[in-house]
Amino acid sequence: MDHATLAAYDKQAAAFAQDWHEQPAPVDLQDIVTRFFIKGGVTADIGCGSGREVAWLGAHGFPAEGFDASEGLLAEARTRYPALRFARAELPELSGIAANSFDNVLCETVIMHLDHALIAPSVRRMLDIVKPGGVFYLSWRVTAGDDARDAHGRLYAAFDAALVRTELAAAELLLDAEVVSASSGKVIHRLVASKGRR
Secondary structure, X not given: OOHHHHHHHHHOHHHHHHHHHHOOOOHHHHHHHHHHOOOOOOEEEEOOOOOHHHHHHHHOOOOEEEEEOOHHHHHXXXXXXXXXXXXXXXXXXXXXXXXXXXXXXXXXXXXHXXXXXXXXXXXXXXXXXXXXXXXXXXXXXXXXXXXEEOOOOXXXXXXXXXXXHHHOOOOEEEEEEEEEOOOOXXXXXXXEEEOOOO
């Protein structure tokens, strides 16, 4: 994770969490999960933030645990959802998470916060933790032109979707679309891939 981005999330975790939880429900994301994820399958939310999606997943038949690089956001998640499991893990390493360990992996609007050199290895590593036959959902906020930073200092990397598709070449793409998020109102790119059973 970009250091300035991580520092922003740690410093203002409570404010970011409140903002996310006050946004409209991400019904478009929920529809995609319901359509593609393996029901009852153990699920990881990489970059879980304050835990909103982990809670929704668990309540809708996708037993989930959340991982995030920000200790501040993890503290918010644990306060809001004390019965759920949250752990620190940072892309691209995702230390402590075994290969082929999750039926479903969700990573919603995280990879645009990474330095360009870390995007491909992060996508590769997330696909690595998906079980053979499992499903990987990945999205990122689209930044046109050059990399940008917001008022909080968070990095929004500008990169071509082909960079991500290349890392998913061995998987079957089930969805590949650029849309406006129902929750944040931002333009995001979404991919859903099924990992082969080799």
